[in-house]
Structures are given as structure tokens and as C-alpha cells.
Amino acid sequence: MSSQDDLFHPVVELPEPVRRARYDRLVGLDDVKDRLRKEAILLATPDRLRVWAARHYPGMEVAALPLFIDRVPLFVFTGDVGSGKTALAESFGGDLADQLNLPVLLYRLKLATRGSGLVGEMTSLIGDAFAHLKAQASAARTGGRTRRVLVFVVDEADALVQSRAAQQMHHEDRAGVDAFLAGVDSLAGAGLPVLVVLCTNRGNALDPAVLRRAAATFTFGRPNDQQRHAILTNALRGLNIRQDTITKLTELTGAAGSRPGFTSSDLTQRLVPAAVIDAFPGHPVRDERLLTLATELTPSPTFIEHD
Ligand SMILES: Nc1ncnc2c1ncn2[C@@H]1O[C@H](COP(=O)(O)OP(=O)(O)OP(=O)(O)O)[C@@H](O)[C@H]1O
Ligand SMILES: [Mg+2]
Missing domain, CATH: 3.40.50.300 (P-loop containing nucleotide triphosphate hydrolases)
Known part of the structure; x- marks a missing residue:
């Protein structure tokens, strides 16, 4: 054995x-x-x-x-x-x-x-x-x-x-x-x-x-508006990001037309780390950059069942 x-x-x-x-x-x-x-x-x-x-x-x-x-x-x-x-x-x-x-x-x-x-x-x-x-x-x-x-x-x-x-x-x-x-x-x-x-x-x-x-x-499944808001609030804590920025990010990361919304991991493992890397080492994370990055990133494709 x-x-x-x-x-x-x-x-x-x-x-x-x-x-x-x-x-x-x-x-x-x-x-x-x-x-x-x-x-x-x-x-x-x-x-x-x-x-x-x-x-x-x-x-x-x-x-x-x-x-x-x-x-x-x-x-x-x-x-x-x-x-x-x-x-x-x-x-x-x-x-x-x-x-x-x-x-x-x-x-x-x-x-x-x-x-x-x-x-x-x-x-x-x-x-x-x-x-x-x-x-x-x-x-x-x-x-x-x-x-x-x-x-x-x-x-x-x-x-x-x-x-x-x-x-x-x-x-x-x-x-x-x-x-x-x-x-x-x-x-x-x-x-x-x-x-x-x-x-x-x-x-x-x-x-x-x-x-x-x-x-x-x-x-x-993918997080709804309220859940994305909560995930973003947690993940951005301590970075002095404005409330209205988090609200805008919540909208930007939602489903739009045929494009799916962001997954939870898109938020925690891509968007927020990307913003930190972008700011590192010279300056703090800027609200505007965060919004730009959110528009530039594409959400993970939805898993397609092969059956
Ligand atoms: N519901 C959630 N709330 C907050 N963060 C989440 C949530 N789901 C995923 N995450 C974040 O995404 C990361 C990756 O999630 P996880 O590995 O559990 O995904 P998974 O469902 O197993 O995906 P896969 O099918 O690709 O294996 C987590 O460590 C966490 O940071
Ligand atoms: Mg897994």
C-alpha cells in the first residue's frame, strides 16, 4: 500500500x-x-x-x-x-x-x-x-x-x-x-x-x-455587484482608495453585453495585485490608475462544458 x-x-x-x-x-x-x-x-x-x-x-x-x-x-x-x-x-x-x-x-x-x-x-x-x-x-x-x-x-x-x-x-x-x-x-x-x-x-x-x-x-458562480463590492473593499483595505472609486470598480468589473463579469479571483489575484505592482516602488496606488487597469483587464473566460 x-x-x-x-x-x-x-x-x-x-x-x-x-x-x-x-x-x-x-x-x-x-x-x-x-x-x-x-x-x-x-x-x-x-x-x-x-x-x-x-x-x-x-x-x-x-x-x-x-x-x-x-x-x-x-x-x-x-x-x-x-x-x-x-x-x-x-x-x-x-x-x-x-x-x-x-x-x-x-x-x-x-x-x-x-x-x-x-x-x-x-x-x-x-x-x-x-x-x-x-x-x-x-x-x-x-x-x-x-x-x-x-x-x-x-x-x-x-x-x-x-x-x-x-x-x-x-x-x-x-x-x-x-x-x-x-x-x-x-x-x-x-x-x-x-x-x-x-x-x-x-x-x-x-x-x-x-x-x-x-x-x-x-x-x-461569479460574484454579483454586492459581492464584488465586498471583495474589492476587503482587497483594497489600507490603500486609501475612495469609496466612489470602489463603486465605479464594482460597475466596471460587472458583466457587460456578451462579456462576463470578473471572477472573484480576477479581482483578488489580478486586478488588485496589478494595481500594486503598477504603483510599486515609486508611489501609492492611485484611484485613476486602478480604474484604468479595470477597463484594460479582460475577465477570465467562462468555463465551457464539453458535454
Ligand atoms: N467567493 C470569493 N470571495 C472572495 N474571494 C474569492 C472568492 N472566490 C475566490 N476568491 C479568490 O480567488 C482565489 C482563487 O479561488 P479558488 O482557487 O478557490 O478558485 P476555484 O473555484 O478553485 O477555481 P478553479 O476552478 O479555477 O480551480 C482565492 O484564493 C480568493 O483570493
Ligand atoms: Mg480550484
Whole structure:
């Protein structure tokens, strides 16, 4: 079996200040954040659902409770580029750690060995990763108490979980989907404190068997006016930019005709850094230059589904 280092990027223990700040800066994702928080609370402390039922339905047998036991703790993050899928998947564990007052371990699958052409490699990589996680998650619950929660992120999962129906799919990729399905199924009913998050741009191409197992699928999109305003306000803090400039930037970075609006990452990773680089080293960021740069930059193209 592959070692932890072959399977995962270095495991990160949350909470951790850099990721906490990243989580706090994510705008427009409150519904997803709330949902993940509740799901994790129920996974880590399943008794709380029984307490809820006893309080609101005293003396009744609530048929919905056992349904939770067989569910797979799988969440799919899908949607446009630069919309916070990876950033949220890799940081929400810090919030869980705060809520649960427990450490959260972040495991990120290494998909780097993909494409080396060795038949069976993908299958065993995924199989080993789930086996490893199950062992770690079992050890995380001792004496009936949850000591740690695990978050397992499969990022850029496009190729891995593309529909098995896709004509062009190679044998090895189909094996990847099957191994992934077997892995998540092995977590169902195990009552282990592990959440699986799968991120992909290609929501439409996801294998239906993967989608139907997801406890929830969240679609991420480009920020609306209010969200761009909030992202710009955060990103420009401390640069003495005028309020009316931020309002104009919000307009300039919105959709215009057939041109899409800026992605969140267009704002944080291109526009604002470009303005800083432009001013560096000689002078402060000028409002006028910021507006010019916003008109000059083109937003990232929308991800086109190939199905
Ligand atoms: N909702 C958001 N609010 C604030 N900033 C955001 C948001 N989404 C993305 N960003 C910024 O863009 C950066 C890149 O986002 P991220 O890597 O999570 O995108 P992604 O959805 O995974 O994109 P891709 O599909 O290309 O992998 C983040 O680190 C953050 O700075
Ligand atoms: Mg990403």
C-alpha cells in the first residue's frame, strides 16, 4: 500500500491562521459555510440529532434519523473558475475546528501520478487513499468520543469522476470513478468523522453515480455587484482608495453585453495585485490608475462544458 506521502499532500492541522483569514475573506458563500458546519457537527457528534428529535418530537420515533446513518458525507463543489471552490474546501475545516473545539485534519489527494500510464495505478491510489483515511478516522474516534475530524479534499477531480458514459474516456479513468465510488461507499454507515469534498469545473460531466451519492452539490458562480463590492473593499483595505472609486470598480468589473463579469479571483489575484505592482516602488496606488487597469483587464473566460 502507498504511504501517506505518496497519497496526500502534507496533512494540515486546522485551525491555522492563514487558512482562517482566507475563509473569512470568502464572500457570498455563507449558505455553503452554514451547511458544511451543520453537517460536520452531526458527523462529529451524532447524538445532537437525537437530542434535537427528543426536544421537538418528544416520545415519537423519528424515521428520518436512521437515514443519516447510511448517508455518504460527500459534498461536491462545482462551477466557474476562480469562484472559491478550492479556497473554501481547504479552509472550512478551520471553522469546524472552532465550532467543535476539536482539531481538524485536512487531507488533499495527490492526483499527480495520473497519466503516467500505468494500468491500475489510479485505482490503487484511490483505494489506498480511502483505506488510509478510514484507518485515520477510526483512530479519531475513541471511547465513543470524537477526538478529531478529517476533511478529505479531491481537487480538480474532473478527469477522475467524469461520467463513465463519456465516449473518449480511457479504461484507466473509468477505473478511477469506480474506485472513488467504492471508497465513498465504504464510508457510508461507518459513522466515522470524515467529510469528503470533491471540486470540479465540470459539474455536467460528473458521473451520475457520484452526483447521486453527494449529500449536497454546491454550484459556485461569479460574484454579483454586492459581492464584488465586498471583495474589492476587503482587497483594497489600507490603500486609501475612495469609496466612489470602489463603486465605479464594482460597475466596471460587472458583466457587460456578451462579456462576463470578473471572477472573484480576477479581482483578488489580478486586478488588485496589478494595481500594486503598477504603483510599486515609486508611489501609492492611485484611484485613476486602478480604474484604468479595470477597463484594460479582460475577465477570465467562462468555463465551457464539453458535454
Ligand atoms: N467567493 C470569493 N470571495 C472572495 N474571494 C474569492 C472568492 N472566490 C475566490 N476568491 C479568490 O480567488 C482565489 C482563487 O479561488 P479558488 O482557487 O478557490 O478558485 P476555484 O473555484 O478553485 O477555481 P478553479 O476552478 O479555477 O480551480 C482565492 O484564493 C480568493 O483570493
Ligand atoms: Mg480550484
